[in-house]
């Protein structure tokens with residue numbers, strides 16, 4: 001049984017130095033494979049969306065990539081991962097709840113995400129964070145790549161006081 005992890009610090013990156021960009025590309029691929037964002041999209045998320053990293057001892061242990069939706073004040077969680085070496089120790093739960101708190105404090109009301117129905121870890125993580133199923137998206141990323149559309153309420157600042 002892996003040890004629970006402590007000391008996760010969450011940081012929003014608004015621009016990416018070349019070394020950090022290369023590190024994020026490599027780490028994203030190691031956790032998400034071909035669906036990871038690359039060097040062409042990560043700077044776009046950092047500059048015009050919300051790019052968060054979770055660090056342990058200074059090194060990047062995971063990341064959350066968030067964009068604003070065209071409709072309403074919704075946000076969409078485009079990518080989320082914890083590096084394989086750090087998985088199963090509660091870090092995903094810590095990073096996701098920390099990111100959701102920050103987005104709520106900015107005034108956003110709802111976070112959308114898609115889930116591969118066979119991804120048991122992500123299913124458990126999202127359920128624990130309050131995500132509920134909104135819709136089924138068959139062949140969403142091409143033939144056989146089905147997804148579920150999920151949404152979670154973000155508690156607004158006014159609701160937290």
Ligand SMILES: CC(C)(COP(=O)(O)OP(=O)(O)OC[C@H]1O[C@@H](n2cnc3c(N)ncnc32)[C@H](O)[C@@H]1OP(=O)(O)O)[C@@H](O)C(=O)NCCC(=O)NCCS
Pocket residue numbers: 031032078079080081082083086087088089090091092093094119120121122124125128
């Ligand atoms: C999904 C992911 C982010 C979870 O991160 P993690 O740090 O391993 O998760 P945690 O240790 O915080 O566990 C979160 C919950 O998931 C559960 N869980 C973790 N791994 C699991 C697994 N393989 N099967 C079932 N449940 C699992 C934990 O028990 C915990 O549940 P609880 O809150 O009810 O106790 C991580 O596995 C990952 O990066 N996977 C690859 C990328 C990915 O699938 N991203 C999400 C979709 S974009």
